[in-house]
Amino acid sequence: MVKISFEKLNSLFEKISEKYDLFVPTKKNDGQSYFEKWEQGKTVSDDLNTVRSAKDFFFPQHEDIVSFKLDGKNIEITDERREVRPFVMFGVRACDVRSFSILDKVFLSEPVDTFYKAKREKGIVISLACQKPSETCFCTTFGIDPTEPEGDIRAWKGNDCYYLEGVTEKGNALLSELSLEECDRTEVDAQIENTKKILDRLPLGKLDTDSFGGDKLKELFDSEKWASLSESCLGCGTCTFVCPTCQCYDIKDFETGHGVKRYRCWDSCMYSDFTKMAHGNPRLTQLERFRQRFMHKLVYFPANNSGEFGCVGCGRCLNKCPISMNIVKVMKTLKGEN
Amino acid sequence: MQEVMKNKAKELLASGEVRAVIGWKKGEFCYDITPAVFTNAEEIDNGFIYDDFCGANLSKYLIKEAHKDGKVLVFLKPCDTYSFNQLLSEHRINREKVYVVGVSCDGKVDIEKIKRTVGDGIIALSSDGDKISVETLYDKYEINRADALAERCVNCKSKKHVAYDELLGDEGEVLDSKRFDEVEMIENMTADERFEFWRNELSRCIRCNACRNVCPACSCEKCIFDNDNSGYVNKAPVTSFEENMFHIIRAFHVAGRCTDCGECSRVCPQGIPLHLLNRKFIKDINTLYGDYQAGEDPEARGPLTSYTEKDPEPSVVTDKE
Numbered sequence: 001m002v003k004i005s006f007e008k009l010n011s012l013f014e015k016i017s018e019k020y021d022l023f024v025p026t027k028k029n030d031g032q033s034y035f036e037k038w039e040q041g042k043t044v045s046d047d048l049n050t051v052r053s054a055k056d057f058f059f060p061q062h063e064d065i066v067s068f069k070l071d072g073k074n075i076e077i078t079d080e081r082r083e084v085r086p087f088v089m090f091g092v093r094a095c096d097v098r099s100f101s102i103l104d105k106v107f108l109s110e111p112v113d114t115f116y117k118a119k120r121e122k123g124i125v126i127s128l129a130c131q132k133p134s135e136t137c138f139c140t141t142f143g144i145d146p147t148e149p150e151g152d153i154r155a156w157k158g159n160d161c162y163y164l165e166g167v168t169e170k171g172n173a174l175l176s177e178l179s180l181e182e183c184d185r186t187e188v189d190a191q192i193e194n195t196k197k198i199l200d201r202l203p204l205g206k207l208d209t210d211s212f213g214g215d216k217l218k219e220l221f222d223s224e225k226w227a228s229l230s231e232s233c234l235g236c237g238t239c240t241f242v243c244p245t246c247q248c249y250d251i252k253d254f255e256t257g258h259g260v261k262r263y264r265c266w267d268s269c270m271y272s273d274f275t276k277m278a279h280g281n282p283r284l285t286q287l288e289r290f291r292q293r294f295m296h297k298l299v300y301f302p303a304n305n306s307g308e309f310g311c312v313g314c315g316r317c318l319n320k321c322p323i324s325m326n327i328v329k330v331m332k333t334l335k336g337e338n
Numbered sequence: 339m340q341e342v343m344k345n346k347a348k349e350l351l352a353s354g355e356v357r358a359v360i361g362w363k364k365g366e367f368c369y370d371i372t373p374a375v376f377t378n379a380e381e382i383d384n385g386f387i388y389d390d391f392c393g394a395n396l397s398k399y400l401i402k403e404a405h406k407d408g409k410v411l412v413f414l415k416p417c418d419t420y421s422f423n424q425l426l427s428e429h430r431i432n433r434e435k436v437y438v439v440g441v442s443c444d445g446k447v448d449i450e451k452i453k454r455t456v457g458d459g460i461i462a463l464s465s466d467g468d469k470i471s472v473e474t475l476y477d478k479y480e481i482n483r484a485d486a487l488a489e490r491c492v493n494c495k496s497k498k499h500v501a502y503d504e505l506l507g508d509e510g511e512v513l514d515s516k517r518f519d520e521v522e523m524i525e526n527m528t529a530d531e532r533f534e535f536w537r538n539e540l541s542r543c544i545r546c547n548a549c550r551n552v553c554p555a556c557s558c559e560k561c562i563f564d565n566d567n568s569g570y571v572n573k574a575p576v577t578s579f580e581e582n583m584f585h586i587i588r589a590f591h592v593a594g595r596c597t598d599c600g601e602c603s604r605v606c607p608q609g610i611p612l613h614l615l616n617r618k619f620i621k622d623i624n625t626l627y628g629d630y631q632a633g634e635d636p637e638a639r640g641p642l643t644s645y646t647e648k649d650p651e652p653s654v655v656t657d658k659e
Contacts, residue, residue, distance in 0.1 A: 028542075029538075030542070030608070030609035030610075031450075031454050031609065032608075032609060034542075048458060051607060052544065061544065061574045061575075062574040062575075062576045132457070132458060132459065132475075132476060133458070133459070133475075134458035134459050135458070135459050135460055135461055135474075135475065136367075136458075198475060201475060202475075203366070203367075203461060204366070228374075228375075231374065231375055232372055232373040232374060232375075232399065234548065234551040234552055234605075235547075235551055236546050236547045236548035236550075236551040236552070236605075237544075237545070237546040237547055237548075238546040238548045238605075238607050240546075241544045241545075241546045241607075242544075242607055250573055252571075252572075252573070254576075255569075263576065265572075265573050265574035265576070266573065266574060267573060268546075268573075271547075271564070271573070272564060273564065273566065273571075276566075318366075318370065320607040322394075322548050322551075322552055322604070322605030323372050323373055324365050324370035324371055324372045325372050326370075328366055329365065329366060329372075332366075
């Protein structure tokens with residue numbers, strides 16, 4: 001384990017920035033935190049969650065794929081893929097780090113999504129342990145340990161320094177380039193013990209997931225409770241766009257007048273044209289769209305991925321849904337607790 | 339107040355006068371309230387709530403609910419009744435199928451403001467007059483209720499219900515609010531500063547459509563931005579032009595119809611002060627066409643949808659700087 005004092009953090013960031021684009025969570029004037037490219041003067045926010053999740057780095061909201069240009073009878077085709085500069089993300093929380101391995105299962109299995117893969121290979125994740133979890137946090141429900149997050153390097157914020165520990169080969173390689181001061185784990189161990197006591201008191205920390213999973217498909221799909229659960233859903237895309245594991249996208253063509261730009265952008269199962277096909281739309285009302293989102297995370301995803309749920313318990317949908325409907329209320333209602 | 343409302347709801351459900359009640363349902367915590375349709379006394383007893391966090395405007399749900407058989411009871415706060423009237427004047431709600439119970443409102447509290455003061459981990463909240471006591475996983479706090487009020491309530495335009503069948507609690511007055519102060523501040527910026535202000539705000543837009551979907555004035559059955567055949571469908575704000583365009587078109591479309599209920603800003607996950615765009619239009623309409631409050635009178639003809647010889651010429655806009 002190595003450490004870097006708060007005073008020296010800027011020079012560390014400077015050093016990282018020589019070879020990499022460095023992104024850190026910073027507070028904006030709306031009082032919320034966003035990942036932004038680090039430059040002198042930018043400080044790391046202590047907020048738990050950024051508004052948008054860290055999935056943006058590997059799976060951005062929109063990305064150009066290819067363009068077609070008409071020239072007489074010729075069509076010029078250009079691959080719009082951009083070269084990605086190696087980058088480092090500092091301060092990613094345990095829930096968001098876990099979301100990467102969930103997205104990997106989707107984008108890195110055959111057929112491999114080369115756009116995602118290119119970014120994934122160029123990115124180094126420095127995670128940051130949580131110390132003051134929120135009432136809306138429930139990552140522990142899904143077996144995530146926010147005191148010892150995954151990532152290439154994991155970090156803890158101490159009283160006057162950050163502690164860093166290499167986890168993967170990529171992480172250790174970066175750490176060895178930075179030549180930081182070796183130290184012991186005393187403060188880190190004390191912090192972990194303290195945070196674990198708080199985790200035990202989280203109101204949503206131990207949600208029961210026994211009623212969900214791939215084998216519960218029919219009974220959950222047919223539940224009569226979806227009607228009342230989806231009743232006041234506005235059909236906006238907030239939950240899906242702030243969610244670190246939502247991965248559906250649409251491919252659109254933009255007509256430029258003399259050609260076409262083809263791009264992909266996030267889609268939302270909450271939208272009326274989601275999975276609209278030539279024959280029409282299989283999900284005609286908000287009930288079916290709403291059900292899709294939760295069935296995907298709690299039933300379909302585990303069915304295809306050895307029981308792993310498609311939720312990391314970050315709590316963003318709890319904080320951001322305009323009508324305060326969310327996966328926790330859905331789970332509790334389907335189980336008959338609400 | 340909450341108990342009186344619950345009894346009223348149960349009474350009208352029991353007598354068969356209404357088949358359903360649109361109200362607010364309590365959540366997991368003390369602040370995460372969901373609009374809900376209640377159909378029996380048991381549901382009312384178990385979940386109905388009316389407190390500081392019932393900010394959601396329920397009027398838009400009537401478009402769907404008042405299309406069903408039977409009558410529906412809806413609880414509306416003063417500002418919600420303006421939206422209700424506006425929807426009536428646009429023939430979006432069948433008035434005969436709705437029983438409106440007006441409820442008084444002391445302003446609603448914005449949980450985001452509280453979180454910014456006390457931090458994360460709120461596990462208990464209680465309101466006592468001017469003070470709100472908050473208990474988090476880490477500490478206890480007492481904050482002034484006035485400091486936690488939602489922006490739209492700080493600048494409340496009216497405590498008066500402009501539509502109801504029955505009123506619970508006291509009736510209030512139309513207020514002399516300071517809601518145009520911030521608009522004036524933006525008007526006084528230079529064009530470049532103003533552009534920078536709005537770019538800074540709108541650049542955060544993720545096009546989740548929450549502002550549009552919650553807006554009682556946005557009641558088109560098929561929005562142009564959802565219509566594949568329109569040529570304007572864009573699910574992501576791919577360029578700054580698109581970020582701006584969506585909000586500018588929306589502001590134009592609701593101009594003269596927006597009651598300034600403030601739901602757009604309440605629901606924006608990115609904290610964009612969208613209400614300021616609408617207020618600019620309201621202020622300009624007041625100046626150019628005479629004072630007009632959308633939703634005040636369902637029979638009134640809107641300034642932008644009626645013609646008079648005194649209407650300003652287009653030059654009031656085109657001749658400006």
